[in-house]
Amino acid sequence: MNKIIDSTDKAAIVLSMLCVAHCTVLPIALIILPSVSSLLLLNDEIFHSWLLFAVIPVSLFATVSGYIHHQRKSIITIGAAGMVTLASVVIGGHDVFNHTAEVVMTLIGSSLIAYAHLSNFNLRRAKTCQLTHQS
Numbered sequence: 001m002n003k004i005i006d007s008t009d010k011a012a013i014v015l016s017m018l019c020v021a022h023c024t025v026l027p028i029a030l031i032i033l034p035s036v037s038s039l040l041l042l043n044d045e046i047f048h049s050w051l052l053f054a055v056i057p058v059s060l061f062a063t064v065s066g067y068i069h070h071q072r073k074s075i076i077t078i079g080a081a082g083m084v085t086l087a088s089v090v091i092g093g094h095d096v097f098n099h100t101a102e103v104v105m106t107l108i109g110s111s112l113i114a115y116a117h118l119s120n121f122n123l124r125r126a127k128t129c130q131l132t133h134q135s
Contacts, residue, residue: 082112
């Protein structure tokens with residue numbers, strides 16, 4: 001079970017970093033190589049929606065599973081804040097937020113999620129090591 005939880009923490013971190021890359025690297029790439037835009041099948045809103053539908057279940061599973069091991073409410077709070085932030089950006093979209101606010105909120109939400117999962121991963125590892133050394 002620990003390998004599954006480790007994998008979901010890692011997947012959530014990768015998905016969060018994909019959000020960051022999408023918001024920071026893609027616009028720069030499109031300015032440098034405008035022909036790349038014709039290769040993109042998904043617009044911003046659809047991409048963010050798909051990514052959110054991937055991030056939320058993976059993050060919920062990993063965060064709750066990790067909490068069962070380490071009992072740190074702060075990790076749940078940080079992860080939830082990141083998920084709510086990302087969901088707000090996707091739900092509000094361009095109608096509520098300007099482009100800069102969308103990017104900043106996505107970066108904040110993704111960073112919170114990545115931090116929560118990295119902490120989750122490290123805390124579970126530390127607890128597993130303690131249990132191994134005690135036996």
